[in-house]
Amino acid sequence: MTLALNSFALNRRHLLLAGFSATFISAGAANAATPESKGRKLVVIILRGAMDGMAALPKIDDPDIRAHRASLIDPKAIALSDGFALHSAMPKLAALYQAKQAAFVPAIAGPYRERSHFEAQDLLECGGVKSVSDDGWLNRALQKAPAAYSAVSIGPSQPLILRGASTHTSSWSPPVLPEASDDTLNRLMDLYESDPVLKASLTAAVGAEAVAGSMAGDKSMGGGRGGGPAQYTPQLQAAGKFLAQPDGPEIAVVSLEGWDTHTGQNGALQQRFTALDNGIDALRTQLGDTWKNTAVMAISEFGRTVRVNGGQGTDHGTGGLAILAGGAIKGGRMYGDWPTLKAAALYENRDLTPAVDARSVFKGLLRDQLGWAANDLDSKIFADSAVAKPMGGLV
């Protein structure tokens, strides 16, 4: 296994690395290409705050939907197939669906059945059933990767999904202040020799910067803190830039915040859906040729209540929605089953009952898009997850 950085493009900073960390750059590490991946890419988008999947993709032929939430259904939603329609703020995604490059998994949820955002996001990212661990499932996946894959997250803090023992991870956001000199950097590397945490982070930062090289100074790229809808496009563009590099990482993680719509949901979601639609389109453009080998998955920690609440919003629910896009996706179709909105079919008489285990989609994509072994997926990457069989046929 070789260091992620090593597969990144070289620049002046790369030369520094060779000097201080012989452990990373192991013998015969001139890996450069990772043939197993065949240039395939995976983008994981975490929609934080719980997106209302039924507002994004209402099942307009469900006989009960109007009784539950008439005021939350977009009257101009674009009909797709199987009785589903896509919110009209996402016309580009609708076009991708028609071109068979986008698909949806309605009524999806992880194994978690409570309604705390924070616990649910942690479990979504660490891949656990009940208890939260300190490492994320993508990090554990990197430890068991079929080749020297690496991953990058966009934004100033590394999300839990990528934290853990594998150092084939990095994170990036654009510089705001002038950078330190190479000499200072070298001395700091030396100072961190006995500080594994800071050493690993600084190493990965230098590597990411090597890739980002041409992005430095372009503050429109992934600027600012995680932030709201205005950041969706720049963050997704930055992810595209990394993935499209020759020998760039195989996996990118982007967190898009602001989906917790307890009040005034329609206006808030109009803005966010528009930003998400534009963001995915910008990612496609940035990826260029790589788009055809890319699978994008966007998912929230859970869904929202079927019924509208007291403030023209919705509260925390269960079954949500996964959005799949990319040239690698077998699109133009809906995956999974629709549990219906009959009162008796609702989960705890308030939420959409989950029909698909989110881990099945994660495992299906890891296995079929990037070649992970099924037995590692069931045990090491997603502990005790044999019940959630990898969903086949997504790519």
Place this chain on the structure above:
Amino acid sequence: MTQLQGAIAATRFGMGARPGEIAAASSDARGWLKAQIKASAAAIPDNGLLSTKQVYEARREIQMENGMAPGAPGAPQPVRGQNQQPGQPTEAQRTINQMIQRESREGLQKEVAARGRHAASTDTSFAERWARFWANHFTVAARNAQIIGLVGPFEREAIRPNVFGNFGTLLGASSFHPGMLVYLDAARSIGPTTEAAKRRDAGLNENLAREIMELHTLGVGSGYTQADIIEFAKALTGWTIGGPQTARLAGIRPNAAGNGRQQRALREVAQEMQREAGEAIFVEQLHEPGSRTVLGKTYPGAKGQASAILDDLVMSPATAHHIATKLARHFVADHPPESAIKKIETAWMKSNADLSAVARAVIDLDEAWAEQPVKFKQPEELLISVARATGEDSAFGRDQRAVYQSLAQQPFSAPSPAGWPDDTASWSGADAIKKRLEWANSVSRRMSRAMTPSEFLDRALGPIAGTRTRQAVSRAESAEQGFTLALMSPEFQRR
């Protein structure tokens, strides 16, 4: 050894050592900290900062000056959520909203500056850290235009005066403050069977009830259910913010015709509500009538119902455990030993949640006095500790907002009601370290040459600075580089 105790007191328990502070704290480090346990030590000078009431008055003035009576149909609604339906605002409304927003943003900037200045200069910086811990525990973040003006007043009115009192008082002050009621949507939550709900096609919002149980008291997974949350949310209905809009929501019209006893009473209520603009009030017409059952106990209805539930949440062992764990994580380590949690829990239960007693127990934790600093500083802590050591605010940079933004911790803007994370992994990712280095590199250029980088280490860290760091700093090729290395050293990045 005592020097080390003083250095730990000033850096781990305090917000960083000011010149001479390590020596001052060294003779009796624990006593030095305990002397700060008093309400006045956690207060912030509020000259020029607005109270909640003044924030609402300022909004009202803007509305009046622009010819829009507050509460009139179509007038901007101070407590409404983001993008509230229905209908689009008129041009005049947009102008007014923009003016209110601009004023709120200016207010927020003043709050950020005052809070930073205070933390950088106070000689009771343990009390400051303690206050910030509770402000983060009861996060009210500047998420949107409606809340921006209230985050500063919330911290100064609900949190700081109560951080060394009983936890129940603090919890009540937080839960019923307009800032929290707006931030977690309770101000718009209406008892579902009330006339007001039927008239408005409005109803319950469970956000505040959920977060009080999950974040502020019991902790997630401690045994409460969705049904408990809904019952508690119903008990909280009626708690909202005074003002003409609330009066309309409740169906109380100040100009109601008629001279019957009932009409007169309604008029009086309406007038009182006008006076109470910007205050947290209980409006019976919005409250879900009847008894509520929460965690197996039944609470009779009306005004005292929510407080009675809060009182029981305070005394629950789950709350003691949840908060003891958070405190131990803050003062000992990301994964604190059970022994430390247990000691805080015991002090909590024995004192009936008296936060002065709890603070003393935290100071007395032997586990918190380990020689090596292990808690990774959050960006705000990092900047404040530089400002304290140098006596300058160059740490904050010329453009404070940009620096905070770059380091991903804008004050008063935690990403969620859970507040800022309090563990190393959340703050030490690759990009975060790179941003800290960029920051250190730019600060070091502006740091006064009145002291050398090695003297900076003496002042800021004393005996905590290790040989490796001292050597690297003293061998630097320039003062600038020396400061950069000192600021980025493992010891200074931690506390």
